[in-house]
Amino acid sequence: MNVVLLGIQGSGKGTQAELLSQKYKLPHINVGDSLRENIQNQTELGKIAKSYIDKGELVPDEYVFAIVEDVLNKAEKGFFLDGFPRNLEQAKFLLSKFKIDKFLLLELDEETAIKRILARRQCKKCKKVYNILFQKPEVENVCDICGGELILREDDNKQAIKKRIEKFHHETEKVIKLFKEQSNFITINAAQSLLAINKEIISKIN
Ligand SMILES: [Zn+2]
Numbered sequence: 001m002n003v004v005l006l007g008i009q010g011s012g013k014g015t016q017a018e019l020l021s022q023k024y025k026l027p028h029i030n031v032g033d034s035l036r037e038n039i040q041n042q043t044e045l046g047k048i049a050k051s052y053i054d055k056g057e058l059v060p061d062e063y064v065f066a067i068v069e070d071v072l073n074k075a076e077k078g079f080f081l082d083g084f085p086r087n088l089e090q091a092k093f094l095l096s097k098f099k100i101d102k103f104l105l106l107e108l109d110e111e112t113a114i115k116r117i118l119a120r121r122q123c124k125k126c127k128k129v130y131n132i133l134f135q136k137p138e139v140e141n142v143c144d145i146c147g148g149e150l151i152l153r154e155d156d157n158k159q160a161i162k163k164r165i166e167k168f169h170h171e172t173e174k175v176i177k178l179f180k181e182q183s184n185f186i187t188i189n190a191a192q193s194l195l196a197i198n199k200e201i202i203s204k205i206n
Pocket of ligand 1: 123124125127130143144145148
């Protein structure tokens with residue numbers, strides 16, 4: 001089962017990909033994480049990617065594609081892919097290389113998305129992410145796992161969020177349009193609780 005999750009920031013697609021990964025025992029693949037792993041492990045691709053990042057440039061698509069192809073090929077039984085594709089070229093690449101069984105779009109209005117992102121807090125030490133709306137820590141501003149201080153990430157300010165949302169509308173909506181032409185495109189209401197979203201997804205992909 002090869003599944004792609006799409007949605008605006010704050011729609012919870014990363015969290016849902018994780019829950020689905022646990023339920024179906026298939027890997028949750030986040031391309032940003034795969035890129036960071038390659039850099040950390042100093043693979044050939046990781047070294048090339050790092051040379052661009054060090055210059056403050058975006059990693060060119062051909063290297064990102066090579067990383068995606070590598071990590072998806074290793075997931076022989078299937079995957080839950082999140083954070084890719086973000087633009088039309090990436091979407092076309094994905095469709096040319098892999099058979100996708102389900103496209104899941106987590107639909108959420110902008111206002112709710114912004115509210116949710118502004119409620120995110122991250123542990124300074126272990127980087128675990130909380131949300132003061134629906135994933136509160138036991139003690140206010142303290143990490144449940146390591147006791148570290150919880151902070152609002154620098155890139156989670158209103159201006160930066162609006163910029164990311166604009167980019168999403170500009171680029172990812174073309175991806176959504178392309179995927180909507182496929183018969184296995186499913187829309188999910190992401191304005192519900194995490195568990196309700198999860199239930200809806202499971203009922204629709206089975
Ligand atoms: Zn922590």
